[in-house]
Amino acid sequence: MGMAERSWSLSNVFRNVFGGGSEPISDDTWDDLETALLTADFGPDITDEVLDQLRADVERHRVTEVKELKRMLRELLEEKLAAFDPTLKLSERPAVILVVGVNGVGKTTTIGKFANYLRSFDKRVLVGAADTFRAAAVEQLATWATRASAEIVKPQQQGQDPASVAFQAVERAKNENFDIAIIDTAGRLQTKGGLMDELTKVRRVIEKQAPIAEVLLVLDATTGQNGLAQAEAFIQHAGVTGLVLTKLDGSAKGGFVLAVQQKTGLPIKLIGQGEGIGDLTGFTPHVFAQQLVG
Secondary structure, three states: OOHHHHHHHHHHHHHHHHOOOOOEOOHHHHHHHHHHHHHOOOOHHHHHHHHHHHHHHHHHOOOOEHHHHHHHHHHHHHHHHOOOOOOOOOOOOOEEEEEEOOOOOOHHHHHHHHHHHHHOOOOOEEEEEOOOOOHHHHHHHHHHHHHOOOEEEOOOOOOOOHHHHHHHHHHHHHHOOOOEEEEEOOOOOOOHHHHHHHHHHHHHHHHOOOOEEEEEEEEEHHHHHHHHHHOHHHHHHOOOOEEEEEOOOOOOOOHHHHHHHHHHOOOEEEEEOOOOOOOEEEOOHHHHHHHHHO
């Protein structure tokens, strides 16, 4: 299913607001729009900000029709979404990408889909299974790597030091001229401090061999603001450069996309809108605003 076919799942929260389109803007329109924005998980602050700006624009341009308001909402959201640069920085050879996030957000599957996405641009991709604390994660990653036609470096024994797996993966990526090395990392240890120390060590070991191009934090869109609170430690300590939002399919939580960028000051670089291997794509503010508002 392509992005266009899915657009209904995001825009249906706005359908009640805009109806046929040619009717006049009323107090009910504004009430319905506020409800729709909150329902779509924009959060109260951004909802107020968007409504204030739209009211001012409507007054300034003497807009009276609901369909014009819809167009203005779409343009305003696009402008806000585009305030952050979604471009992946992949110019290094190999471009080393660290993927971080709490367990349960779909980190391992996301890496498989990301590898597949990069392979579609004819990039040679190597994956490093440095989440060595979970044997299942290593096996799952191997399965996804095979599906994505990517190579994988696995721990030589269970519980191997994650930093040594990351080191071996980057070393192989350099020696065998891979374009991109994606390193999976642990999402949970016994102690929070231990996890951040572990990530710092992984980073240090990699940077001895190659600069890190991106540190991508995976967030599950369905958990909304709660998921963001859980990931706070990564944002503070892991040097995150961009976000990956998974499970945006049909959740009507599209507003979270804008809320999360404004809250963290970090750009969304990839979005996952389904379960299939081809369902992770780059983030395009223009397309997303269109999808969101309809």
